[in-house]
Amino acid sequence: MIMERVLTLVLLCVLSAWANIPDVEKVSVIGRTETELTFQWKVENSSYSYKLATNVIGDIPINASEAEYLNYTVSPLSPGTNYSFTLYTVFENYTSKGFYFSNVTTPSNVNSVSVIDRKENQITLQWSKVNNSNDYGYELYWNEENSSIPISQTNTVEYNVTSLDAGTEYFFTLYTVFGHVMSSGYSFTNVTMPSNVQDVNVKLNDTEMILQWDVVSNTNNNTYTYTLENKDELTVNCTNQTAEGNEVTCHISDLTPATNYSFTLYTEFADLRSTGFKFNNITTLSDITEVTVNRSQTELTISWNKLNNNDIYNYTLKSQGEGSEKNFTGSAVGDVITHTYSSLTPGTEHSFTLFTVVNKAFSRGFSFKNVTTLYCTSFNWTVTNSSIEAKVNGSTYVKAQNSTGSVKNGTVNQNSLTLQGLYPGGSYNVSLFYYLESELLPQCTHHLTLDPYSVSHLRCEYHSGGYGLAVIWDTPYGVVDRVQVDVDRKSFNKSYSSEKQIRLEINGLQAAKKYTVTATSFSGSRRSQTVSVNCETDPAGVIAGVLVFFLLVIIICVAVFAWRRYGSAKRNKMTNPLVEPKVPNKNYKPLPLNKFPEHYQNMSRDENRGFSEEYEDLSSVGIEQSSIAALLPENKDKNRFSNVLAYDSSRVHLTTKDEGDSDYINANYMPGYGNASRQYIAAQGPLPSTVNDFWRMVWEKGSQAIVMLTNCIESGRVKCEQYWPLDYTPCLYGNLLVTVKSEDKLPNWTLREFNVKNKDTSETRTVKHFHFTAWPDHGVPAGTEELIQFRGLIRQHIESSFSAGLTIVHCSAGVGRTGTLIALDVLLQQLHKEKAVGIAAFVQEMRLSRPLMVQTESQYVFLHQCIMDSLQPKAGPKSEPLYENSDMIYVNAIALKEYDNQSQI
Incomplete structure (x- = not known):
């Protein structure tokens, strides 16, 4: 019984002591990591110690502290774990009831975050769960925005971040959340896809494109780059890509015309591309718009330059009228493409279309028309x-x-x-x-x-004591070069005069006789209607006429008597009939220079009567010589004119290689100055059939100079075949390859230089071509100065050339202008070396080598004028020449008359 009371007393003491030790009122977490938790509580009594009981690591004794607050760190713990704790207050051997509380450690961050999808305004993120735990939540922070992410039931978490700006870099932090505790955070950056350009403006041509677009705007003013890709063809590059202001320009070159290009234009930022702006454009195929057409009567030559000077283009030329088509490959032709349509009808219109072609694609075509010229x-x-x-x-x-x-x-x-x-x-x-x-x-x-007007008021007056008439008329309106008055079957010419009335005195008529006087106006070769009037000479001379008549009767009788007496005897002695001599017996002598002006004036009197008579005396020189070779059947077609044939005695013989070859060419050796019997070759202008023979003569005779005195076409007639290339393209004549090396055109002449290569021997020679272009057929040049200067160029070349060979001179027939030029060259040499000149003598000598040399009287007079002008050079402005001026004096009148009579040559 006593024992029970003692135990009861002890228990009551213990319970009393326990009830008196207080628990802490509050435990705070002042530090937290993934492996630690630091707690803090208030110390009520420094005599107290503490014991911390955990559900993981057991009881932990904690010593007393003199401080007001006690801190204690618990470790090592596991991240992101909820721990339960009981904190006991201990005094001596007694403890409080215990303060219970729980808390969590900081959870771990995710290991990595992946972007599994990306658009312009959103990013889809993915990560693996921390520790594969479903207890954790997640929060994502970016640009002052945050979002709690629900827990996924799978091993990975996906989250779509929306409402973002395109082409922008974002800074993200992803937190792991356990309870109300967040991890330290996993930070990363990423970007949204940039936006496409809104539109592309395209300017293009055949081989280039210029692309322009506005810069893609963004909130952070980032600088974007742009990449252009071609879908179907090779890579295209933006050459000279430039950005000015808010506009970007991309220049693409070396494209193919008429080709469809499909492009995608990407905006690029931080190694990201936009979805791409797709567009397509077709390069153009331009037309040739500048075509040159050279026209003739039967041909149209069409030429154009390569488009853009690029070989990629081909061309098709269609003729609508003929229905023909001609194709040209750009890489196989030169910079200028030419095609000639031949055998066309003069004066006809033709339509053409020129297409450019690339990869079988045709341009719209450039259409044009032209027309052949006329005769x-x-x-x-x-x-x-x-x-x-x-x-x-x-x-x-x-x-x-x-x-x-x-x-x-x-x-x-x-x-x-x-x-x-x-x-x-x-x-x-x-x-x-x-x-x-x-x-x-x-x-x-x-x-x-035009026909001139007829003379008006034609009338006569007595003149020369009854043996002449003075014919008077009023000057007709308009252009009249001369008036021809015919009296008693004789013609008299009166040159144009500005006087109101014209008077022509005619002598040598019979006294007291009636005559029909006619007058005809001439303008060039045109003539007016003839006007006639009956006139009578003065009868006062009748008596003198009768006396003259009787005297003539007496003379005639004496002549008849002598003929009858002596003529028959003389005829009996002759074995052969008399033959009229073909060469005049006159011995023309050179005139000293100081006498030449007086001689010239004498020859010019009475309307150049002296020239007319002297030229008439030369008309029969050499005509008796044979021209047999020229008339052979195989050679007849080689003569341009039937009345200008090469004399056998002086003709040029060509070398014949094969049987059947002809050695004939219408050309003769001509004398030169002094004793040079062969210094020139006078030739007709080549015919189409004799061009090869002409070049053969140039080569065989070693000629280094050709003198041409005609134009190929004069007054609508072909006077000479063009025997050299039309341009600088070499032409082959027989075995001789002729190339135009240079051409210098001057107002009155053209100077050319040819390279002539013999294809058989490969030898090459240089031939000078002197072409006088201002000399009308059957006429004379407009002045002497130009021809004298032209002759000086030829003479300088001849004298400066070593072994120049014979100089070939030709016009159309090879007699008129040719003879005048050769004579001028020789006579000027004679003038300077002998101080004398013999014009008639040298013309006579030339006519013995080739017919009709110096063909017309006007050319003969002109030759004298050249010598006069060489003797008397004029200072100051050139005076109007004597020949062929607006007043149309005698020389031109002769030329016109002779042209009418000899126009067939």
Whole structure:
């Protein structure tokens, strides 16, 4: 019983002591990591110690502290774990009831975050659960935004971050959350996909594109780059990609025309591309828009430059009229492409279309038209003293211009041409045109002279004591070069005069006799209607006439008697009939220079009668010589004119290689100055069939100079075949390859230099070509100075060339202009070396080598004028030449008359 009371007393003491030890009122967590928890509580009595009981690591004794608060760290713990604790207050051997509390350690961060999807305004993130635990939650912070992420039931967590800005870098922090405790945070950055450009402006041509677009804007003002890709073709590069302000320019070159290009333009930022802006464009295929057409009567030569100077283009030229098509490969032709349509009809319109072609794609085509030119001389021209009419084709417009510059225009209606109100006797260049697509194309030009007006008030007066008449008339209106008065079957010419009345005195008539006097006006080769009047000479001379008559009767009787007495005996002694000598017996001697002016004046008197007589004396020189080779059947077609044949004695012989070759060419050796019997070759202008023979002669005779004194076409007639290349493209004539090395065109002549290569021997020679272009056929040049200068160029070349060979001189027939030039060259040499000149003697010598040398009397007079002008050079401005001026004096009148009589040559 006592024992029970003692135990009860002890128990009551213990319970009393336990009830007096207080628990801590509060435990705070002042530090937390993944492996530690630091607690803090207030110490009520420094005599107290503590014991911390855990559900993991057992009881932990904690010593008393003198401080007001006691801190204690529990470790090592596991991250993200909820721990339960009981904190006991201990005094001596007694403890409090215990303060119970729990807390968690900081959870671990995720190991990594992946981006599994990305768009312009959102990013989808993925990560593995921390410790594969479903107890953890997650919070994501970015740019002042945050979001709690629900717990996933799978091993990974996915979260779609939305409402983002395109092409922007974002800074993210992902926290692991356990309870209300967050991990230290896993930080990372990533970017949204940049936006596409909104639109692309394209400027393009055949081989280039210029792309322009606005810079893609963004909130952070990031600088984007851009990449252009071509879907179907090779890689295209933006050369010279530039950004100015808010605009980017991309220049693409070396593209193929007429090709569809499919592009994707990407915006790039931080190694990311936008979805791409897709667009396509087709490069153009341009047309040739500048075509040059060279026209002739039967040909149209079309040429154009390569488009953009690029070989990638091919071309197709179609002729609508012919239905033909011509193809050209750009890489196989030069920079200029040329095609000629031949065998066309003069004056016809032709339509063409020129296409550029690339990869079998055709451009829209450049269409154009043109028209062949005309032969003006092929039309029948009706000329009066005030009008010109003709039936023409291939023209729509006509213009006539005379020497004063006066112009008359007209239209061609239904192929009928009429020009009225023209100046009588005036010389007009009538030009035909074709109006085509707003352009007036010249077709041809024809020189026509109108009929002059007839003289008016034709009348006569007594003159020369009854043995002549003074014929008087009023000057007709218009152009009149001369008036021809015919009396008693004799013609008298009176040159133009500005006087109101013209008087022509005619001598040598019979007294007291009636005569019919006619007068005809001439303008060039045109003549007016003839006006006639009956006139009577003064009868005062009848007596003198009777005496003269009786005297003539006596003379005739004496002559008859002598003929009967002596003539028959003389005829009996002759074995052969007399033959008229062909060469005059005159011995022409050179004239000293100091006597030449007086000789010239004497020859010029009485309207150049002395020249006429002397030239007439030369007309029969050499005509008895044979021209057998020229008349052989195989050679007849090699002669341009039937009355200009090469004499056998002096003709040029060509070398013959094969049987059947002919050695004939219409050319003769001509004498030169002094004892040079062969210094020149006078030749006719080549025919189409004799061009090769002509070059063969140049080569075989070693000629280094060719002198040409005609134009290929004069007055609408072909006077000489063009025997050299049209351009700088070499041409082969027989076995000789001729190339134009240079060409220098001057107002009165053209100088050329040819390279002539013998294809058999490969030897090459240089030949100078002196071409005088201002010398009308059957006439004379407009002045002596130009021809004298031209001759000086030739003489300088001859004297400066070593072994120059024979100089070849030709015009059309090879006699008129050719003879005048050769004579001028020789006579000027004689003039300077002998101080004397023999014109008639040298012309006679030339005519013994080739017929008709110095063909016309006007050329003979002109030759004298050249010598006069060489003796008396004029200072200051050139005076109007004696020959062929606006006053139309004697020399030109002779040339016109001779042209009428010899126009067949």
